[in-house]
Amino acid sequence: xxxxxxxxxxxxxxxxxxxxxxxxxxxxxxxxxxxxxxxxxxxxxxxxxxxxxxxxxxxxxxxxxxxxxxxxxxxxxxxxxxxxxxxxxxxxxxxxxxxxxxxxxxxxxxxxxxxxxxxxxxxxxxxxxxxxxxxxxxxxxxxxxxxxxxxxxxxxxxxxxxxxxxxxxxxxxxxxxxxxxxxxxxxxxxxxxxxxxxxxxxxxxxxxxxxxxxxxxxxxxxxxxxxxxxxxxxxxxxxxxxxxxxxxxxxxxxxxxxxxxxxxxxxxxxxxxxxxxxxxxxxxxxxxxxxxxxx
Amino acid sequence: xxxxxxxxxxxxxxxxxxxxxxxxxxxxxxxxxxxxxxxxxxxxxxxxxxxxxxxxxxxxxxxxxxxxxxxxxxxxxxxxxxxxxxxxxxxxxxxxxxxxxxxxxxxxxxxxxxxxxxxxxxxxxxxxxxxxxxxxxxxxxxxxxxxxxxxxxxxxxxxxxxxxxxxxxxxxxxxxxxxxxxxxxxxxxxxxxxxxxxxxxxxxxxxxxxxxxxxxxxxxxxxxxxxxxxxxxxxxxxxxxxxxxxxxxxxxxxxxxxxxxxxxxxxxxxxxxxxxxxxxxxxxxxxxxxxxxxxxxxxxxxxxxxxxxxxxxxxxxxxxxxxxxxxxxxxxxxxxxxxxxxxxxxxxxx
Numbered sequence: 277x278x279x280x281x282x283x284x285x286x287x288x289x290x291x292x293x294x295x296x297x298x299x300x301x302x303x304x305x306x307x308x309x310x311x312x313x314x315x316x317x318x319x320x321x322x323x324x325x326x327x328x329x330x331x332x333x334x335x336x337x338x339x340x341x342x343x344x345x346x347x348x349x350x351x352x353x354x355x356x357x358x359x360x361x362x363x364x365x366x367x368x369x370x371x372x373x374x375x376x377x378x379x380x381x382x383x384x385x386x387x388x389x390x391x392x393x394x395x396x397x398x399x400x401x402x403x404x405x406x407x408x409x410x411x412x413x414x415x416x417x418x419x420x421x422x423x424x425x426x427x428x429x430x431x432x433x434x435x436x437x438x439x440x441x442x443x444x445x446x447x448x449x450x451x452x453x454x455x456x457x458x459x460x461x462x463x464x465x466x467x468x469x470x471x472x473x474x475x476x477x478x479x480x481x482x483x484x485x486x487x488x489x490x491x492x493x494x495x496x497x498x499x500x501x502x503x504x505x506x507x508x509x510x511x512x513x514x515x516x517x518x519x520x521x522x523x524x525x526x527x528x529x530x531x532x533x534x535x536x537x538x539x540x541x542x543x544x545x546x547x548x549x550x551x552x553x554x555x556x557x558x559x560x561x562x563x564x565x566x567x568x569x570x571x
Numbered sequence: 572x573x574x575x576x577x578x579x580x581x582x583x584x585x586x587x588x589x590x591x592x593x594x595x596x597x598x599x600x601x602x603x604x605x606x607x608x609x610x611x612x613x614x615x616x617x618x619x620x621x622x623x624x625x626x627x628x629x630x631x632x633x634x635x636x637x638x639x640x641x642x643x644x645x646x647x648x649x650x651x652x653x654x655x656x657x658x659x660x661x662x663x664x665x666x667x668x669x670x671x672x673x674x675x676x677x678x679x680x681x682x683x684x685x686x687x688x689x690x691x692x693x694x695x696x697x698x699x700x701x702x703x704x705x706x707x708x709x710x711x712x713x714x715x716x717x718x719x720x721x722x723x724x725x726x727x728x729x730x731x732x733x734x735x736x737x738x739x740x741x742x743x744x745x746x747x748x749x750x751x752x753x754x755x756x757x758x759x760x761x762x763x764x765x766x767x768x769x770x771x772x773x774x775x776x777x778x779x780x781x782x783x784x785x786x787x788x789x790x791x792x793x794x795x796x797x798x799x800x801x802x803x804x805x806x807x808x809x810x811x812x813x814x815x816x817x818x819x820x821x822x823x824x825x826x827x828x829x830x831x832x833x834x835x836x837x838x839x840x841x842x843x844x845x846x847x848x849x850x851x852x853x854x855x856x857x858x859x860x861x862x863x864x865x866x867x868x869x870x871x872x873x874x875x876x877x878x879x880x881x882x883x884x885x886x887x888x889x890x891x892x893x894x895x896x897x898x899x900x901x902x903x904x905x906x907x908x909x910x911x912x913x914x915x916x917x918x919x920x921x
Contacts, residue, residue, distance in 0.1 A: 312697045382889025388882030545712040548705040
């Protein structure tokens, strides 16, 4: 019994770290451009399909194909910035956020046109056998994903909080007008945000999809990861780790113990319930900035 | 702006929605054309018109919530679903007349929307938009997990046809008139709401909620009211949807539908009731065009395949949203206003 509990908790925590990784793409875009990216899930799907295209469809070896997919994802991010957001600098943030809603629809269409609605096999990047320690069973992809998430979170937090470039981007997240008047290029910051966001989403796709099947419906993870981002507070990258573990453990335990009682799906709706409660108690999340508003 | 030479000399003239004879005439012709539509076009187009009218009600509600009060609402489809299920249950179980179930569905959806709007007490801006996504998930979860005998679970629920004095409103044409009457009432109501005290409060909150609070507007109550009103419209639309399809299922009300509704107000123009109607018409018409032309296109260009229809619709719609935001963020209505100001002033430049 107790070993089951530990098992569920550990697996939940690792799944939570995967959510944190997906949410990281979202937070990075917010942190460098003040834009809520509603199309996060579509970026993950796009990243997944780029890898499928390189490795399965083109038949490149994984060691070449996957890095190439990351480069392509970065290019897509840059294209998104060039086509849409470069023209909106100086407009309201509201318009930019609305454009991401447009992107959500557009990217889904593009994926469907380019890759079709069929279910595709995703390359097996991480070994399929779970890691067995005593009676604990840990899926290898989630374990590696967890390690990658922690490394990425540490690296990005250092970048945004300690380096000069990162701090100028932080200024963009505070206020576009002020950043512009301080001589900071909002355009470059947004471009960087989208490139990094797309690359992180592709990384999330590797961890999430390794050895599974892929079609456009995989984008649902984008919304599943939202509670993690909100719980951490949208400005905090390090906080994502803690928030991811909290949400993941609660979801894992709920799926294991509550689902049989009520007939399923509690695990998928509970993160949103947690999110609502936390937002009501602490609107800025656990580690978000508390900003002072002026008229 | 009034045409040259029209001045309000009495308060009632200043309050009037329609200010000139020509406007009355244009409205009368437009309504007569709508009423005569079933005589002019075939049943297929009437079915499309029904969907347009129902969407119009839902989107006008969204316009009040998002366009006037500035609260991004990604749960409009869920609110519509609550209305549809309420209508289905009331009509099936209690046998109430549609004259009662349609308003009651609106009230039920308004209650659901109000609960999520209340979170405005603590949450602001786009965080609030995310709680409306939660509304979408809660709705799906509730329908699928409540006992199957209540809402039908994943099987959906059937709806008996609406009847008025023993006459069954089941054909497309009779449904058209039902939808038309409801739409006219709701749109008229929307014009009333947006120029009332509440509407002005909505606009003040949209423009700057801190400033609005300083001027004495209860910001939280205003935001919650905006959700209440928007959800009421969605509920009424949902009830009509239930009567039209005579079957409701949870898949009819997805997050994607909510995104479609938002696309309509962006294309039509934020902050204008007429803009919402134009947006509905344009988007639904193009959607219908793609759906009907798609199979022929797929047949003549075989390598594209049949799936291309759905996909190209997404590409078109997403592109349209982005293009409008970049090129004409104020929507088609703004363009029309420029044209109107131009011909009223003609031949003078200003």
